[in-house]
Structures are given as C-alpha cells and as structure tokens.
Amino acid sequence: MRLLGASWRVRFIGEDPFSREEPLIATTWHRGLLIAAYCFRSRGIVVPVSQSRDGDLGSSVLRHLGFAATARGSSSRGATSLLRNLIRQARAGQPVAILPDGPRGPAGKAKPGVIAVARASGARLVPVGVSASPAKQLGSWDRAILPLPFARVICSYGEPIFVPKKVTGEALEELRSELEATLDRMNHQLDTELGFADRSRVARHED
Secondary structure, three states: OHHHHHOHHHHHHHEHHHHHOOOEEEEOOOOHHHHHHHHOOOOOOOOOOOOOOHHHHHHHHHOOOOOOOEEEEOOOOHHHHHHHHHHHHOOOOOOOEEEEOOOOOOOOOOOOOHHHHHHHHHOOEEEEEEEEEEEEEEOOOOOOOOEEEEEEEEEEOOOOOOOOOOOHHHHHHHHHHHHHHHHHHHHHHHHHHHOOOOHHHHHHOOO
C-alpha cells in the first residue's frame, strides 16, 4: 500500500481538519477506504472495524499504516460498546474516522451511528470526498476505488456539520440526510473533475 501510494499524485482541497486540536470525526464513503488509508496514514486516527475475519485483516493493515488501535464492532456485533468507545475517544481529543455506509452497506447510505457519536461527543463531523484516476473499481459491495500507479488522487474536506446534544427525532434524520447528500455531492464533483465513472452511483440511481 505504501509503495503504490508513493506513486500517486495527491492533492488536498480545503483546510486540514486534523491540524486543529479539537474533537473531530472525519467521514467518507466506504468506496474511499483504500485512498483514505494511505492519505491519512501516520496520524493516529481511530477507525472502527468490524468483528470479523476481514476486520482482523483490516485492523492489522491500519496499524501498520500508523492508525491508532482500532475500535472493534459493527451495527450487528458489539454496537453498544463500539459507540461508547468512539464517543470516549472523540471526547478525549483523539481523531476518529467513520465510514458511515459500512461495514455491510448498502453503499452510499449513511447509518445513524455516526450522527449519534457526533451528538454525544460534541465532535465536529467533517465530510471528506475522495476520488482518483486512473483507478480500478472493485467488485465488492462498496465498489472500493483502487488508484492505479501514478494516478491523480484528490481528497477534499467539506464544511463541518455540528450535531447539537439536544437534537432528536426528525432533526437527527435531517442531519443524517445532509451528511449523505454532502458526501455524494463532493464525490460526484471530484469524479467529474477526474473523469472517473462511479459504478456504485449508477447502480443506486437505477434502483
């Protein structure tokens, strides 16, 4: 991963949210996992990983890339302890990154857990758009993007979304929808700029 990523021509857009010493939750779609793993390495970021065999492999890769010890769990296994762990680490100022459509999808559909962590921790929720070209899109459920050697890669930081502690019900759903729409819009803009055709977006529109 380090060898491949070293050949990429990476460009960042916007203020680096990790440079500010305050609670932060960065979010990007699962499709950008491989790009994010390289571009945000060696920053001590906490990433939740599912309690599965695939999760074991992912956790090992992230540790070797300089991420913090991963929080293990998912919406189907260990959800409560996972959320508590993420909230505690975010409150303590540890940068957290969440793939809101993981670990099983559907791709591009944000689950409410990321909003719950932001509300309880008071952390800023920062959308991160990523794209690359030339790149291969894998056949997995998340249609993960693997940039080819010497690809152009863009990571874009969106405006933070603040989740008030007292917000409930429909207002929470509106914030979840806002995050979902923002990530879609950011990725679409980057895909268009680089000429990358996202098959997962086409499939969602056909559905």
